[in-house]
Amino acid sequence: MVKPKIICVTGGKGGTGKTVVAVNLATMFKNKGFKVLLIDGDVENPNTYLLLNGKLKNKTEVLYFLPKILEDKCNKCGLCAENCATHALLHIKDSIPIPISTVCSGCKLCYKICPTNAIEADLKVIGWIYTSSAFNIDLFLGELKPSEARSAVIVKTLMKKLEEVIKIDQNKYDVVILDTAPGAHCDVEELISQADLIIPVTEPTRFGKLDLLRIIELINLLKREYKVIVNRSSLLGYKDKFLLELEEKGIEILGDIPLDEDIVSSYCQGIPLMEISRNSDKNGAGYKSFNEIFENLLKWGEFLK
Amino acid sequence: MNRKKIAVISGKGGVGKTSLVASLASIAHKDPFNKIIVLDCDVDAPNLALILPPKTKENIVSYDTFTTKKATFLEEKCTNCKQCYDEHFCEFGALDWDEENNIPILDYLACEGCGACKVLCPEDAFEINPVKSGEIIAYEADVGFPLIYGKTKLGSTTSGLLVSEVKEHATGLKEFNDANLILIDGPPGIGCPVIATVSGSDYIIAITEPTPSGLHDLKRAIEMVNQFNIPFGIVINKADLKSASQKELNSYIKKSSYEVLGRINFDLSIPKAMSYAEPVVDFAPESESSRSIKEIYKKLYLILSLKN
Amino acid sequence: MIKIAIPTYGNGGLNEVINRRFGRCDTFTFVTIENNQISEVKSIENHARGESGGVGIQATQIVGNNSANEVIVDFLGPNAANSLQALNIKIYHAPIGELTVKELIDLRLNEKLQLMTSANVGAHQGMGQGMGRGRGRGLRR
Numbered sequence A: 001m002v003k004p005k006i007i008c009v010t011g012g013k014g015g016t017g018k019t020v021v022a023v024n025l026a027t028m029f030k031n032k033g034f035k036v037l038l039i040d041g042d043v044e045n046p047n048t049y050l051l052l053n054g055k056l057k058n059k060t061e062v063l064y065f066l067p068k069i070l071e072d073k074c075n076k077c078g079l080c081a082e083n084c085a086t087h088a089l090l091h092i093k094d095s096i097p098i099p100i101s102t103v104c105s106g107c108k109l110c111y112k113i114c115p116t117n118a119i120e121a122d123l124k125v126i127g128w129i130y131t132s133s134a135f136n137i138d139l140f141l142g143e144l145k146p147s148e149a150r151s152a153v154i155v156k157t158l159m160k161k162l163e164e165v166i167k168i169d170q171n172k173y174d175v176v177i178l179d180t181a182p183g184a185h186c187d188v189e190e191l192i193s194q195a196d197l198i199i200p201v202t203e204p205t206r207f208g209k210l211d212l213l214r215i216i217e218l219i220n221l222l223k224r225e226y227k228v229i230v231n232r233s234s235l236l237g238y239k240d241k242f243l244l245e246l247e248e249k250g251i252e253i254l255g256d257i258p259l260d261e262d263i264v265s266s267y268c269q270g271i272p273l274m275e276i277s278r279n280s281d282k283n284g285a286g287y288k289s290f291n292e293i294f295e296n297l298l299k300w301g302e303f304l305k
Numbered sequence B: 001m002n003r004k005k006i007a008v009i010s011g012k013g014g015v016g017k018t019s020l021v022a023s024l025a026s027i028a029h030k031d032p033f034n035k036i037i038v039l040d041c042d043v044d045a046p047n048l049a050l051i052l053p054p055k056t057k058e059n060i061v062s063y064d065t066f067t068t069k070k071a072t073f074l075e076e077k078c079t080n081c082k083q084c085y086d087e088h089f090c091e092f093g094a095l096d097w098d099e100e101n102n103i104p105i106l107d108y109l110a111c112e113g114c115g116a117c118k119v120l121c122p123e124d125a126f127e128i129n130p131v132k133s134g135e136i137i138a139y140e141a142d143v144g145f146p147l148i149y150g151k152t153k154l155g156s157t158t159s160g161l162l163v164s165e166v167k168e169h170a171t172g173l174k175e176f177n178d179a180n181l182i183l184i185d186g187p188p189g190i191g192c193p194v195i196a197t198v199s200g201s202d203y204i205i206a207i208t209e210p211t212p213s214g215l216h217d218l219k220r221a222i223e224m225v226n227q228f229n230i231p232f233g234i235v236i237n238k239a240d241l242k243s244a245s246q247k248e249l250n251s252y253i254k255k256s257s258y259e260v261l262g263r264i265n266f267d268l269s270i271p272k273a274m275s276y277a278e279p280v281v282d283f284a285p286e287s288e289s290s291r292s293i294k295e296i297y298k299k300l301y302l303i304l305s306l307k308n
Numbered sequence C: 001m002i003k004i005a006i007p008t009y010g011n012g013g014l015n016e017v018i019n020r021r022f023g024r025c026d027t028f029t030f031v032t033i034e035n036n037q038i039s040e041v042k043s044i045e046n047h048a049r050g051e052s053g054g055v056g057i058q059a060t061q062i063v064g065n066n067s068a069n070e071v072i073v074d075f076l077g078p079n080a081a082n083s084l085q086a087l088n089i090k091i092y093h094a095p096i097g098e099l100t101v102k103e104l105i106d107l108r109l110n111e112k113l114q115l116m117t118s119a120n121v122g123a124h125q126g127m128g129q130g131m132g133r134g135r136g137r138g139l140r141r
Helices: A018-031 A079-083 A109-113 A151-168 A186-194 A206-221 A239-248 A261-269 A285-300 B017-030 B116-120 B159-171 B192-198 B212-226 B245-256 B269-275 B288-304 C055-065 C078-086 C101-109
Strands: A005-010 A036-040 A057-069 A119-134 A137-144 A175-179 A197-202 A228-231 A253-257 B004-009 B036-040 B061-065 B068-073 B095-098 B103-106 B126-131 B134-140 B146-152 B181-185 B203-208 B232-237 B260-264 C002-008 C027-034 C037-045 C070-073 C090-093
Touching (some): A005 A186, A018 A036, A018 A137, A018 A197, A018 A228, A018 A285, A036 A151, A057 A109, A079 A109, A109 A119, A119 A151, A186 A206, A197 A206, A206 B269, A228 A239, A239 A253, A253 A285, B004 B192, B004 B288, B017 B036, B017 B288, B036 B159, B068 B103, B146 B159, B159 B192, B212 B232, B212 B245, C027 C101, C055 C078, C070 C101, C078 C090
Parallel strands (some): A005 A175, A005 A197, A036 A137, A197 A228, A228 A253, B004 B181, B004 B203, B036 B146, B203 B232, B232 B260
Antiparallel strands (some): A057 A119, B061 B134, C002 C027, C027 C037
């Protein structure tokens, strides 16, 4: 393999178990001898490191453009404010425009059109990127600063970092696993569009199905391949009916994972269920399901060629 | 009119916002002194309508919103100067160059409609137009109060603006003047649609669960809410879950003196009620969780003095 | 000299009722006060009211461009509040009730109105939220 294969774990509905799945897939690839990178793209609430009992290191700031008006150069023409699509420059006639940072989109148009070059780039911190490693899995994690709105920028920064790392060493990773936020917002879209294989994780409920169909609509819009994992499949005995409903819609299943106390404990302990050193019960329902899913994934992604 | 807007958020997805909003709405509506309106602002994945469906199919109001703007390229005006690409007009990666045809290529999904290309192009070869960003759907719920939700069109970048449109629609309802309580189901996370949901609310309910990510995400949600100076209370779902995070959650709450509105123990009645598409307080009114939710409502009533 | 802007319904004016939604009002009524008396009343249309974004900022520009140094409002979104504060325009809170511009001006001149300093405002009554609480910390037990 020349370029790492990128798998995106997503789902639409919150709380279906994306992160647990992403972390355990990463672990199983690592167990099999692959070089694995896990990217936590749920930048509003990055949780992967909790499931890996990991420490976050190498904190770097993600900076975003804000206009700064140089008062001695500003001729108060208001051209910047007039052309600002989000009205992020407050301009009263004959006065210096005032940037309203909360609505600034960072398009830099004001900076580019100012006739007197009176605008310079002021940078504000909108979040951070961390790198780390746990259980022999590398981790990139993005974090949005609470009160900031632009998650997609942090996600893009994470993916840019991956690009830079690959440029330096094409063989650094065999597999990259992306964990997304819930929903179908632009930060999720960014990650799906960068991946080769998409794994939506759902649960066998009405809500799970509704959100799954929506995320599949997005995946189809982005022309990507996907196969679904049904998590908590033993919930209320709906599994067979649910799987049938998905089959009828032509939705392919990678596998299902029943409710399993051991999965919950591993999650709270911060050691992945499939981590060898944990000595999980190999006959556990969750354990066996994960193994089956992994076998199917290896085939689907042609990982052993 | 002493109108209170309560928004329910969580940070972490899947901890039970929608379920709680449906039950609180049901209880609040049954009190004859209340006139409520319910909003689902989880515009990227709205689910509340599943549990609170319309009374009839006839009076459903639905319309498209156009809060998103996108650029289009006008080839007939282009002189192939390549300035847009060379001088990096677009900061969002939506402008690439087609070497073969010597014209720019626009990435529709990446475009944020900022208008930079339109303003900077010397030949006026770009224009910006509003495009469909989503839909607003409003109806009278079968239980008898107005419900409004928004749903984004996939690929649109303006979830926050759509949330504002949902709230805006509520103010235009004839029921708005008499309404004393607006209940809002918020999105997961802490980003732009959540900020748009929280902004302007009188009270926030932050739901969590005693797991590592439940607590982690609650802290972040509270940090975000504190930027807005809005009072809030915490609801702990699956409160009796055996987890190492129980201790941590309890000490966090104790140290911070944040208000706990209530604790709801793990109860299979909740997913069962969801599968029957009913609020749990209607599906299983004697269940432990229903009783806990009723206590939560009583507490809210006192805190907010929900009287006309 | 004080010039006060009040968001109003319809064509505005002294007898018009306050519109409690700053950015979405039909008009702004500007009342100039000299020597504690009303010396001029003017109404300007709020052409920003139908826009989908940045309404609070645009509305503030109308207020600022007409040289108001105070406003009397009820609900103010964070954009509007930040913008008004950036222009050092004093923000007074309109009490509950269908109050006309004239009634609000009288309250203001008799110093019966509260100043607002918080970026985010909802209805205040019955919660003891008040102003100047600094960063909200939830309700303390």
